[in-house]
Amino acid sequence: MNLIGHRHIWKFLVKSSRAGKISHAYLFSGPNKVGKKTLALEFIKFLNCQESDIDKRPCQKCYCCREIAKKTFPDLIFIEPQKKEIRISQIRELGWKLSLEPYSSVFKSAIIDDAHLMNKEAQSALLKTLEEPQGRAVIILVTSLPELLLPTIVSRTERIRFSFVSREEIQRYLEKRGLSSDLRERILSFSFGRPGEVIDYLNYPEKLKVIDQKIKDLEKLINSSLGERFRYAKEEGKELTRLMETLDIWLRYFRGKLRSSLKTSPKRASLAKYKKLINLIQDIELLLLRTEVNKILALETLLLEL
Numbered sequence: 001m002n003l004i005g006h007r008h009i010w011k012f013l014v015k016s017s018r019a020g021k022i023s024h025a026y027l028f029s030g031p032n033k034v035g036k037k038t039l040a041l042e043f044i045k046f047l048n049c050q051e052s053d054i055d056k057r058p059c060q061k062c063y064c065c066r067e068i069a070k071k072t073f074p075d076l077i078f079i080e081p082q083k084k085e086i087r088i089s090q091i092r093e094l095g096w097k098l099s100l101e102p103y104s105s106v107f108k109s110a111i112i113d114d115a116h117l118m119n120k121e122a123q124s125a126l127l128k129t130l131e132e133p134q135g136r137a138v139i140i141l142v143t144s145l146p147e148l149l150l151p152t153i154v155s156r157t158e159r160i161r162f163s164f165v166s167r168e169e170i171q172r173y174l175e176k177r178g179l180s181s182d183l184r185e186r187i188l189s190f191s192f193g194r195p196g197e198v199i200d201y202l203n204y205p206e207k208l209k210v211i212d213q214k215i216k217d218l219e220k221l222i223n224s225s226l227g228e229r230f231r232y233a234k235e236e237g238k239e240l241t242r243l244m245e246t247l248d249i250w251l252r253y254f255r256g257k258l259r260s261s262l263k264t265s266p267k268r269a270s271l272a273k274y275k276k277l278i279n280l281i282q283d284i285e286l287l288l289l290r291t292e293v294n295k296i297l298a299l300e301t302l303l304l305e306l
């Protein structure tokens with residue numbers, strides 16, 4: 001199966017299904033890129049798979065498994081944000097499609113990815129859908145920010161909480177792929193319990209090169225003059241997406257440093273410094289996302305603390 005970690009959740013869902021106790025709506029909540037959507041798709045495959053031996057479901061080979069993987073299965077409705085928002089028209093269409101008889105399977109299934117991006121109207125429309133009995137249908141809401149959903153939506157779903165996947169489990173997966181220990185270590189230190197990121201690195205190894213370069217730049221900056229830092233801020237602070245990517249890499253770098261200094265030489269001064277930098281980067285990321293703060297100035301503030 002395409003799953004790294006979350007075995008207990010999988011077992012729970014399979015058991016509920018075998019006992020005929022599937023909920024009409026689930027809320028898969030937890031950090032980004034830990035595997036919520038992957039597990040949702042695997043579960044829908046499991047429910048629809050044509051393999052006769054239940055223990056071998058999902059087989060990944062039958063028509064249903066293949067079409068669900070491509071999200072082209074006629075009895076799966078997959079909803080995701082369009083331009084950072086899920087609109088009422090998408091939810092109305094969902095309600096309408098769920099009310100039809102299934103084409104080929106026993107179940108109608110729906111996944112709402114990034115469900116917290118439903119706007120107010122969309123959430124109210126979804127609430128109506130959840131209130132009406134849908135026959136044999138399963139709706140899975142996937143979100144990293146469940147607190148942005150109406151409490152009435154949350155209370156009508158069965159909450160399944162995802163957390164980070166252990167280092168050991170990711171390590172096992174990487175070992176099976178036969179990667180060199182050096183590459184394994186780099187992927188492990190940068191994925192921080194998020195299998196989705198592991199898959200990204202495996203699919204796009206050039207991402208690792210970008211990270212290596214940014215870390216080299218950062219280590220140079222730590223030993224550079226103020227003038228050089230300001231020049232860097234002027235260049236790197238030009239564009240938001242690029243800046244956010246850089247900050248994200250720095251955040252991971254300092255978290256890694258914090259973790260290894262906790263293990264090896266717990267010097268108070270360096271621990272405090274890493275913690276301070278981590279908090280500062282997180283604050284700046286939030287400011288950049290939510291306000292019109294000057295990007296170059298924000299980066300300069302951080303560079304002065306390095």
Ligand SMILES: [Zn+2]
Nearest residue numbers: 049059062065
């Ligand atoms: Zn199958």
